[in-house]
Amino acid sequence: MPTIMPEAITRRSLHDEVVSRLRDLIVEGEFRPGTRINERMLCERFAISRTPLREALKVLASEGLVELTPNRGATVATFTLRDIEEMFPVMGALEALAGELACQRITEAELAEIRALHYQMVVHFQKGELPEYFHLNQAIHEAMLAAARNPTLSNIFRSLSGRVSPARFRANMSRARWTRAVEEHEKILKALEARNGPLLSSLLKEHLSNKGETVREAMFAAEDTREAVG
Amino acid sequence: MPTIMPEAITRRSLHDEVVSRLRDLIVEGEFRPGTRINERMLCERFAISRTPLREALKVLASEGLVELTPNRGATVATFTLRDIEEMFPVMGALEALAGELACQRITEAELAEIRALHYQMVVHFQKGELPEYFHLNQAIHEAMLAAARNPTLSNIFRSLSGRVSPARFRANMSRARWTRAVEEHEKILKALEARNGPLLSSLLKEHLSNKGETVREAMFAAEDTREAVG
DNA sequence: TATAATTTTTTTGCATTCATTATTCATACA
DNA sequence: TGTATGAATAATGAATGCAAAAAAATTATA
Numbered sequence: 001m002p003t004i005m006p007e008a009i010t011r012r013s014l015h016d017e018v019v020s021r022l023r024d025l026i027v028e029g030e031f032r033p034g035t036r037i038n039e040r041m042l043c044e045r046f047a048i049s050r051t052p053l054r055e056a057l058k059v060l061a062s063e064g065l066v067e068l069t070p071n072r073g074a075t076v077a078t079f080t081l082r083d084i085e086e087m088f089p090v091m092g093a094l095e096a097l098a099g100e101l102a103c104q105r106i107t108e109a110e111l112a113e114i115r116a117l118h119y120q121m122v123v124h125f126q127k128g129e130l131p132e133y134f135h136l137n138q139a140i141h142e143a144m145l146a147a148a149r150n151p152t153l154s155n156i157f158r159s160l161s162g163r164v165s166p167a168r169f170r171a172n173m174s175r176a177r178w179t180r181a182v183e184e185h186e187k188i189l190k191a192l193e194a195r196n197g198p199l200l201s202s203l204l205k206e207h208l209s210n211k212g213e214t215v216r217e218a219m220f221a222a223e224d225t226r227e228a229v230g
Numbered sequence: 231m232p233t234i235m236p237e238a239i240t241r242r243s244l245h246d247e248v249v250s251r252l253r254d255l256i257v258e259g260e261f262r263p264g265t266r267i268n269e270r271m272l273c274e275r276f277a278i279s280r281t282p283l284r285e286a287l288k289v290l291a292s293e294g295l296v297e298l299t300p301n302r303g304a305t306v307a308t309f310t311l312r313d314i315e316e317m318f319p320v321m322g323a324l325e326a327l328a329g330e331l332a333c334q335r336i337t338e339a340e341l342a343e344i345r346a347l348h349y350q351m352v353v354h355f356q357k358g359e360l361p362e363y364f365h366l367n368q369a370i371h372e373a374m375l376a377a378a379r380n381p382t383l384s385n386i387f388r389s390l391s392g393r394v395s396p397a398r399f400r401a402n403m404s405r406a407r408w409t410r411a412v413e414e415h416e417k418i419l420k421a422l423e424a425r426n427g428p429l430l431s432s433l434l435k436e437h438l439s440n441k442g443e444t445v446r447e448a449m450f451a452a453e454d455t456r457e458a459v460g
Numbered sequence: 461t462a463t464a465a466t467t468t469t470t471t472t473g474c475a476t477t478c479a480t481t482a483t484t485c486a487t488a489c490a
Numbered sequence: 491t492g493t494a495t496g497a498a499t500a501a502t503g504a505a506t507g508c509a510a511a512a513a514a515a516t517t518a519t520a
Contacts, residue, residue: 051476058289469513
């Protein structure tokens, strides 16, 4: 990944632009898992030719957000229960590492930032504002990854996280799970403040495992109402 | 990843073929880090047009093997010391997870296979045959990943591993490091046989950390001889 | 001679076109 | 009526063509 330089004029090529736009469409749920992607249709929508679109599709395929079948085109990737069960332990391991590194490297300023995000998140929890909660939740995890000072780790985690987003975005949480998630975040913050790497590490692993369970449940619920996530 | 069905005829599209061929050229060192990739040249070499080639380059860029600069084309990705320092802890965390999962799930047959690979690898070590050693080493790690039964994990690890391969491929090891690596592998095998997840996990983390050190050293050496790895 | 400016060449980015492969629809047949 | 076969249509895969940008080469100038 190219580092973004200050002052540098960011000239994005068309296919690059298409990649992020398409990614958003998928992650934010307009293109649901399983949907067939018609090239002509998207070309008209973005007012571009097929060449950059096809290049973008290849990239998204290698990221795992779309599936390409030879001569049959692209579909938005579908996740089976199995896929979810595979992904969360991996994300757990990655975030556990991030936590350990963050404990060694985090600055007071970064910690203060995370603390602020945390308590703002708690407010949204108390008001029952799920989308806002999600947003801050993600911001906290991002901030911790940033504090780990390992862009490679961040990128891989973000990519995985992006792949589950289409499922998570539409997943409701039971109040019980939600409460528990907030409690876990409380402990995570304390461990980070104490720079207790091993503890933070195991808390994060546990936390991600529970997140996985939440998405699992949501997928079951979705299946019942014929709104399959994947 | 599409499941391979029995009887199904696997038809690879051109760009897909190009992706793996180009990847091999990079990983096996024919295209060294930093080399500019000329589209016309590669088109002639593969006897294809620019379209599938460009699609392949986009994919390899998203895998991190090549770097694309707008209007300036592609170069084989270069790794700084810093990149290496970032990647190995991540690979360590991933393989540690793989080890834990493998302890839970590995079959006797798989274990026997790994054992066989291990002792064959030791033979190559004793004969000082580095390429063969590398090959078996990789096979062992692959087999353990397979035993973890988590294709998502395997894919991510493989992708990362592929990114460092261009560096590792050309890295020599001191006899001391090599001896130590073999000793570590011995312990790893024992832990796997004992299904001792936590032990295996920490051994692998340590092992990967040492691998990182080895590559680091090799990079320094390469820099000295004006043969920069990246 | 060294440097700057300008022209030429090369290379990249994207659109378009052509060929091949799926899919759909209509027809024939049991 | 339901299935099978074949033609028509649409979609994908890859090659070519064209415009813009970058690199190289040439000329002009101090």
